[in-house]
Amino acid sequence: MEILQGAFHDAISPFALSYVLAAIGLNIHFGYTGLLNFGQAGFVAVGAYAMAVGIASFDIPFVLALLLGILAAVILALILGIPTLKLRGDYLAIVTLAAAEVLRLIFSTSFKDYFHARDGVSGFTATFRSLNPYPDTMTSFATFSRNDLWVMTVGWILVALVCVYLWLLMRSPWGRVLRSIREDEEAVRSLGKNVYWYKMQALILGGVIGAFGGFIGALGLASVQPDSFNADFTFIAFTMLILGGAARILGPVVGAVLFWGALSAIGSLLVQLASGDNPIIPPSMMSTDQASNVRFMVVGLVLMLLMIYRPQGLFGDRKEIALDAR
Amino acid sequence: MPAESDMTATPSRAAAALADVPREPGAPKPDPIVIADNITRTFGGLRAVSVDHLEIQRGVITALIGPNGAGKTTFFNLLTGFDEPDTGDWSFNGTSLNKVAPHKVARMGMVRTFQLTKVLSKLTVLENMRLGATGQRGEGFLAAPFRALWSGQESANTTRARELLARFKLDAKESDFAGSLSGGQRKLLEMARALMVSPELVMLDEPMAGVNPALKQSLLGHVKSLREDGMTVLFVEHDMDMVRDISDWVVVMAQGKVIAEGPPDSIMSDQRVIDAYLGAHHDTDITQLEDVLEAEGHQALEEDGDNRE
Numbered sequence: 318m319e320i321l322q323g324a325f326h327d328a329i330s331p332f333a334l335s336y337v338l339a340a341i342g343l344n345i346h347f348g349y350t351g352l353l354n355f356g357q358a359g360f361v362a363v364g365a366y367a368m369a370v371g372i373a374s375f376d377i378p379f380v381l382a383l384l385l386g387i388l389a390a391v392i393l394a395l396i397l398g399i400p401t402l403k404l405r406g407d408y409l410a411i412v413t414l415a416a417a418e419v420l421r422l423i424f425s426t427s428f429k430d431y432f433h434a435r436d437g438v439s440g441f442t443a444t445f446r447s448l449n450p451y452p453d454t455m456t457s458f459a460t461f462s463r464n465d466l467w468v469m470t471v472g473w474i475l476v477a478l479v480c481v482y483l484w485l486l487m488r489s490p491w492g493r494v495l496r497s498i499r500e501d502e503e504a505v506r507s508l509g510k511n512v513y514w515y516k517m518q519a520l521i522l523g524g525v526i527g528a529f530g531g532f533i534g535a536l537g538l539a540s541v542q543p544d545s546f547n548a549d550f551t552f553i554a555f556t557m558l559i560l561g562g563a564a565r566i567l568g569p570v571v572g573a574v575l576f577w578g579a580l581s582a583i584g585s586l587l588v589q590l591a592s593g594d595n596p597i598i599p600p601s602m603m604s605t606d607q608a609s610n611v612r613f614m615v616v617g618l619v620l621m622l623l624m625i626y627r628p629q630g631l632f633g634d635r636k637e638i639a640l641d642a643r
Numbered sequence: 644m645p646a647e648s649d650m651t652a653t654p655s656r657a658a659a660a661l662a663d664v665p666r667e668p669g670a671p672k673p674d675p676i677v678i679a680d681n682i683t684r685t686f687g688g689l690r691a692v693s694v695d696h697l698e699i700q701r702g703v704i705t706a707l708i709g710p711n712g713a714g715k716t717t718f719f720n721l722l723t724g725f726d727e728p729d730t731g732d733w734s735f736n737g738t739s740l741n742k743v744a745p746h747k748v749a750r751m752g753m754v755r756t757f758q759l760t761k762v763l764s765k766l767t768v769l770e771n772m773r774l775g776a777t778g779q780r781g782e783g784f785l786a787a788p789f790r791a792l793w794s795g796q797e798s799a800n801t802t803r804a805r806e807l808l809a810r811f812k813l814d815a816k817e818s819d820f821a822g823s824l825s826g827g828q829r830k831l832l833e834m835a836r837a838l839m840v841s842p843e844l845v846m847l848d849e850p851m852a853g854v855n856p857a858l859k860q861s862l863l864g865h866v867k868s869l870r871e872d873g874m875t876v877l878f879v880e881h882d883m884d885m886v887r888d889i890s891d892w893v894v895v896m897a898q899g900k901v902i903a904e905g906p907p908d909s910i911m912s913d914q915r916v917i918d919a920y921l922g923a924h925h926d927t928d929i930t931q932l933e934d935v936l937e938a939e940g941h942q943a944l945e946e947d948g949d950n951r952e
């Protein structure tokens with residue numbers, strides 16, 4: 318029971334929310350358009366930093382800070398897309414991967430007055446928290462604090478809105494062009510569509526949704542730290558997308574929730590098995606401290622099995638997308 | 644014009660305009676839609692295309708023939724912006740197309756199909772067709788979420804798509820994934836989809852490869868009807884019966900060059916053309932291009948294409 322409660326907590330927490338949004342962005346890139354963006358962490362990071370630094374250092378209004386975060390993601394998409402989207406797909410993959418790492422290094426070593434290196438940026442949540450409609454008397458609900466609850470409320474409403482918007486987009490002729498580009502861009506060109514521009518739109522849209530993830534993550538933690546945006550972030554987001562099923566509106570949402578839920582449940586289960594006077598898993602094999610790493614191995618194993626037996630993800634349509642497409 | 648009587652079963656007015664055109668490579672035409680000059684393209688040391696001058700007459704069906712590796716597909720790629728030539732300039736309706744992006748070329752009304760078919764196999768047949776329509780409001784990012792802004796246009800496009808599919812005998816397949824079609828059906832779908840763009844000039848790269856003979860006959864009729872509608876057709880084909888049946892003019896390429904031009908009958912018996920197809924082993928007593936292809940057992944056909952049924 319405790320295990321399930323913990324799993325539920327982790328699966329819908331603000332932390333998970335930032336991954337949900339990042340994975341939705343990746344779904345636009347990879348799932349619908351076939352763009353390999355290995356630097357989604359970079360989009361999440363610039364969103365979070367632009368908002369946080371805007372408020373903490375320059376004292377700009379909250380809404381303006383959000384717009385600044387969106388603008389930062391748009392600019393990053395343009396910088397990454399302009400030189401690469403005319404080239405073969407792998408160029409985008411390499412450039413985005415490198416750019417995200419460069420950004421992380423800049424955030425952790427440069428402009429310390431603004432980015433505060435490894436300490437991270439904090440002190441930007443006042444306005445957001447002042448908008449919290451939950452009564453002051455309610456200090457916590459279930460396993461969540463009043464603040465968490467507010468972030469989650471906003472975050473999940475945002476996820477719902479984004480999903481509805483994407484559903485409308487993807488059933489339109491615009492979405493049809495994206496899906497066609499994923500399959501054969503030359504064919505799309507021969508029919509008079511500006512493939513480059515559509516890819517750019519997709520890169521921008523997915524990047525901005527990634528930045529939304531940055532906002533929610535930052536507001537949830539009340540701080541923005543460079544190392545949360547390492548390459549693992551992007552790969553975990555990809556994992557969730559593939560777990561849930563790419564090119565499905567709800568694929569990344571379901572994937573992210575299941576991923577964090579399973580990770581948490583497996584973690585607590587391992588700890589339980591390894592603790593006590595007479596542990597089922599002997600300390601020589603695994604100590605309780607190691608459980609948090611071992612759980613990633615177990616999740617990895619599950620994913621491998623999933624890829625082998627169900628490559629389209631849990632909810633994907635095999636006919637429409639499979640990873641070995643082509 | 645005495646030649647016309649046996650040249651085409653359906654005499655076309657436009658073809659009559661070609662009567663006085665000299666039968667030599669690079670001949671000027673009375674009303675050219677495409678003019679190409681000094682186009683070269685090399686791959687490594689290989690000169691795949693080197694066309695000094697070529698004009699394509701408006702409103703007629705021109706066949707581009709030549710042995711495998713003659714550079715026909717490469718020439719198509721160059722004209723439509725999918726590949727860049729080393730040198731050369733060419734124009735469509737008087738507008739230079741040098742360095743113009745392929746999608747812009749298509750929007751100007753010059754639409755091509757591919758030798759290796761490019762249907763979108765994970766879209767349905769009908770969705771493939773709808774994709775071809777130009778000027779769709781729903782393809783704009785801002786308008787896309789609001790169905791009311793584009794649904795009218797979409798249903799008009801759907802009606803047009805269904806008409807075309809019926810013509811190409813694909814109407815029963817409209818909700819199948821294009822990936823489930825046979826090679827010949829894919830060729831047909833690609834041709835139909837190109838027509839959704841409402842082109843002025845349609846360029847077909849081996850449109851009949853893999854299409855079954857019965858359907859071929861009715862398709863020939865459709866291609867001719869495109870001409871009646873005022874469209875210009877340029878197509879690559881190996882089937883000489885088809886070339887003879889529907890084309891008003893034939894351009895022959897070999898080793899990257901245009902080696903002959905003329906009406907189908909004179910081309911079929913042109914010694915340069917027969918030489919080009921025969922290559923080295925040139926001791927047989929052959930007077931018609933069709934004999935060559937027959938003698939070779941249509942080897943050329945087998946080697947070249949993909950997607951045979």
Ligand SMILES: Nc1ncnc2c1ncn2[C@@H]1O[C@H](COP(=O)(O)OP(=O)(O)O)[C@@H](O)[C@H]1O
Nearest residue numbers: 686689691709710711712713714715716717718
């Ligand atoms: N992308 C390419 N790279 C290298 N060589 C090529 C390429 N495309 C075509 N060629 C070569 O150019 C020549 C002309 O090819 P192609 O235009 O396909 O001929 P055709 O369509 O008349 O059969 C051939 O010798 C072919 O091998």
Ligand SMILES: [Mg+2]
Nearest residue numbers: 715716717758
């Ligand atoms: Mg060819």
